[in-house]
Amino acid sequence: MQEKSSQHETHLRDWKRSPFVIPDIHLKFELDEKETLVTSRMQVKAAPDRKPEEVLTLIGEEIELISLSINDKQLDKSAFSEKDGELTIAPPSSEFTLEIKTKVCPEKNLKLSGLYKSGNILCTQNEAEGFRRITYFIDRPDIMSRYNVEISADKAKYPYLLSNGNLIESGNLEGGRHYTKWQDPFPKPCYLFALVAGDFGLIEDHYITHSGRKIDLKIYCDRGNESKCLHAMSSLKRAMKWDEEVFGLEYDLDLFMIVAVLSFNFGAMENKGLNIFNANAILVDEKTATDENFMRVERVVAHEYFHNWTGNRVTLRDWFQLTLKEGLTVFRDQDFTQDMHNKGVQRIEDVQYVRRYQFPEDSGPTSHPIKPTSYIKIDNFYTTTIYYKGAEVIRMIKTLLGDALFRKGMDTYFELYDGKAVTTEDFLHAMELAYGQSLKQFSRWYARSGTPVVKAQVTFEDGAAILEVEQKSCEEKGLEPLCFPLAVGFIDKEGKPLSVICESASRVSDKTAVLKVSKAKEKFVFKNIPVGAHASVNRHFSAPIILERELRKEERLFLMQHDIDSFNRWDAAYELYAGCLLEMVEDLKKNKPLIVDKHLLEGIQKALDDHQLDPAFLALMLSLPGEGEIGERQRVIDIEEIHAAREFLKREIGEVFYTRFKEKWQELTESGSSGTDTKAIGQRKLKNICLAYMVATQREEAFEIAHRQFKEAKNMTDQLSALDLLTNYANPFREEALAAFYREWKKEPLVITKWFAVQAGSQIASLQEKVGELLKDPVYDEKVPNNVRALLGTFLQNQYHFHDASGKGYQLISREIIRLDQINPHVAASIALGFKKYARVDDKRQALMRGSLEAILKAPNLSPNVFEIASKCLSNK
Structure with a gap:
């Protein structure tokens, strides 16, 4: 059965309760990478308000139906109908047993949704609508069932057979096969079902809860990578402890498992008791991973664990409520990270992300409220708005209520809705009970798009x-x-x-x-x-607002030096940089010579002289807004002028403070902390921004220093920072460094993505051609989303080159979108978002971009995923 070709739109206003529920389901998997047989045995009950004429409708996608029986009596084809992925059955009674046998082919499933092959393992991804690619089901999140799962497979090829819940039985079968049986006592929607089969390396630990229960913790990965899971394990234990202390939430099963998978569309997935992770969100050590990678692993591990309560125990009534679990859980992982590290620095970095990615989404063609009213593909709504604006909305509730009342509201939420599929209105109701006041006016945040x-x-x-x-x-x-x-x-x-x-x-x-x-x-x-x-x-x-204040530069400089709030102190510096850059852009358009504002230089001088500043905070104070961030402040983006102004400002700051930056770099190189604790990470941030300003001068000495750091680096953060800087400019060490990095790391899939990214983000000439060459490199595999995001995703963020006036950037990306759409529509749609600035570029670029978007929309067999994004971009004029 093929996926529907029509671009059907689903509306919140059309939501209705399902006429049937499935309280229990038994799944039997006879696994094989070429052909897997799935037997689904369901207890089906009519809902109390079901109307007599309502039939049972199940959804399936790209699966083969083998047989269908009710109460152990096989149905012939006249007793049911199957059309366009919908299996319709007239129920014989209000309660019955339905058994469905289907066949799926994991190795041919390149969409990475449902049951698929990743390397030498078989695994599932069912959020949002992947379960229908395994068996016919009422595939919606309010259908909550207790799952019993039996898995059998070749023992030599798949020695580990994992699923949700507790392992209740295992044994050997004839023909070199074996089996496991799993039971999950907690009802859950099908999007939280998980299965993994393979041969793994394993690390084990345990956690003792506040009530004294022992929880077994297991992380599975490719053999040889066990040591790279240690940080994830320690992060998991910290998250479990934090959730007990801050929210009073204890883990509810006796076993918690994580599996690292190389080919995965998302960062990770919170399946009950069996989290499946993109390997890049689990595997880290100092030699192969940057400080940013370490921080991401800690946060993502915490995020998925926190979902056990905010997403799993209390889940969604429908997909329009997605921010109910994602926004709330991002808020929780942000607070966790702040408590683990420098609170002020972490808050600034969270705000940076919102401004850099969510604000542009709010003002672009795919703008939507955190609770959308319609979608063509729900996959396209796993957005920065749903996650990060959603988190800011939760944070506003906490700020309005205060810590104590917010905690009371969360306690009330779990008391009222544990084990239920709920809505954002239910969450607000719990908060109102704690607050003692109405949140009706506040609820407008859920329905309104755009940044106030x-x-x-x-x-x-x-x-x-x-x-x-x-x-x-x-x-x-x-x-x-x-x-x-x-x-x-x-x-x-x-x-x-x-x-x-x-x-x-x-x-x-x-x-x-x-x-x-x-x-x-x-x-x-x-x-x-x-x-x-x-x-x-x-x-x-x-x-989360755009705050307009008429402040003189002297006032911003004052706040930059004296504000007791870390965010506003940093923000004053950021606004000072942004204002100066915009002035430079206007000067360039008027052919006026560029000069650096004295207030900006004074601010940098005073920041460098303030020895009380935390290194990580000082690094943030020294960081310029990106070209994309400056472009967001213009109605029509001046691509070339923004680039020229920012490059000029970097170079001039580097020249004025070269000696200071060199001294600081030398000091931190000789005395900086090793390891990945908060202090060491902050010191490396500062050291490498000093080096960045030095290299921006393009002095021979600066290139030599960067090359020396590249060769002598004892960690990936320093090595990659130096490589990034050397790659960005024409210099004698550029090609040598890129070749050396490639030789050393080409067999490490997660590291080589960094090699792709530094080149795709470079400012060298003819970058479009270089990216085209990298697409043909032997280590580039378009079926691995990490590769696509590293190369094409980074290139899209390179405003100067993607929007090159020749249109070559648009042509390159549109070709790849059409190709990728036949492999993985989810990834292709994420790349199509690169065209979201269609309405913000000049007429010439619009004409070029329009040609590329029209070519995408005319492509045969275009997925709903890509159609939705491309058509929205093109219609946003």
């Missing part, structure tokens, strides 16, 4: 500061005002934080007032604030 623009202005009158807040975007669009928290503080002329007294504040702590903004225009009065004090607005990024 808020104007803030401070004036002084009669010994008080008056903060005027205007929800500008709501006023302009005629929308009802949103409700959100706004954290505000003041600093006097000498740089000292002031106590704040505001009668209308929800609360005050750490010399910061939390205001509840709920009107289109609103005023807040702060008593005893002297004239000339500096206001610090939206501390901690208390609301």
Whole structure:
């Protein structure tokens, strides 16, 4: 049976309860990579409100139906119908046993959805709609069943046979085969079902819960990679401890397993008790993985573990509620990471991600609310909006309620809805019970797309500061005002934080007032604030808004030096950089000579002189906005001018502070900490940004220093940072370094993706041709999503080269999208998002991009995934 070719749109308004439920299911898998037989035996019951005329409809996709029986009586073809993937059966009674036998071919399943082959293992990925590629089922998240699973396979080829829950039986069979039986006592939707079969390396540990229960922990990986799982194991144990201490949530099974898989569409999957991970989110050591990789493993392991309660025990009624589990769980993994490391630095990095990726999504052709109302393919809604804006919405609730009431709300949520499939309204209801106030106005965040623009202005009158807040975007669009928290503080002329007294504040702590903004225009009065004090607005990024304030450069410089809030201190520096870059862009368009603003240089000087700054924080303070971030501030993006201005600014900063950067680099090279603790990671961040500014001068000495670091590096962070810098410019060491890295790491799939990425992100000439050559490299495998994301995904982020005026970047990517769509539509659609700036480029580029998008839309057998993205990009004018 083939996948539907029509581009059908699913609407939230059409959701109805299923007329049937499946409380129990027994699955039997006779595994083979070429041909796997699946027997599904289901207990089917009519829902209490089922209408007599409603039939049982099951969904299947690219599977072969072998037989069908009800109450052990095989049905002939006249008793059911099968069309376009829908199997329709007239039920004989309100309760019956349905057995379905199907056949699937794992090795031919290149979409990596359902049951497929990855390397020498067989595994499943069922979120969002993969289970229908295994057997016919009511494939929707509110159908929650208890699963009993029996797996058999060749013992030599697949010595480990894993599934959800607890292992209850295993043994040998004739013909060199063996079997295992698994039982999961907790009802779950089919998207959380998992199966893995293969020959693995294994590390084991255990965790003792607060109640004294022993949980066995197992991580499976390719043999020889066991030592690379140690960080993931320690991260898992920290996450389990944190969830007990912060949320009172204890793991509920006796066994928790993780399997690392090389070919995987996502970062990881939270299947109950058996998490399946992309290998790049598990396997790390200092030799082969960067500090960023280590941090990602810790966060992703925690994220998937936290899903055990926020996603598994309490799950989704329908896919429109996706942010209910993903936004909430991202919020939880962010708080976990902040508690494990430097809280201020982590919050800044989280905000950077939102601004860099989610804000552009909010203003582009695929803009959608965190609770969308329709979709063509739900796969396309695993977005930064659902995850990261969703997390910011949860954080606003916590800020409004305060820590104690938010925890009470979470406790209420689990008490009310454990074991149920629920909605965002249910979550808000639990929070309202704790808050004692209505969140109806706040709920508008769930239904509204776009990033709110808020104007803030401070004036002084009669010994008080008056903060005027205007929800500008709501006023302009005629929308009802949103409700959100706004954290505000003041600093006097000498740089000292002031106590704040505001009668209308929800609360005050750490010399910061939390205001509840709920009107289109609103005023807040702060008593005893002297004239000339500096206001610090939206501390901690208390609301995901674009904040408009008319601040002079001197004021930003002051906040950059004195604000007690880490986020706003960094943000002042960021805005200073961004403002100067935009001024340079305008100067270039007017053919005026470029100069570096004195305030910017003064800010950098003072930051370098402040020996109290944490190295990781100083590295952030020294980091320029990316070209894409500057482009987001323009209606029509000036591709060439932004690139030229940023390269000029990097070079000039490097020249002015070359000696300071060299001294700091030398100091951190000689005395910096080793290992992957927070301190060592921060020191390497600072060391490598100093080196980046040095190399930006293109001095011969700087290239020599970078080359020396590349050769002598004792960890991947330093080696890759140096390679990245050498790759970015024409220099005597560039080709030698790339060749050396390739020779050393070409047999390490996760490391070689870094080699692809540094080249795809380079600023050298004719990069489009180079990327085309890399697509033909023997180590590049387009069937492995990690390779595609590293090479093509990085190239898409390279604004200057992807949007080259020749159109070669567009042509290259459109060709690859059409090819990839026949292999893996999910990955192809993610690459198609590269065209989302269609409406923001100049007319010439629009014409070139339009030609590429039209070519994609005319491709034969185009998937719904790619159609949805490409058509939205093209229609966004």
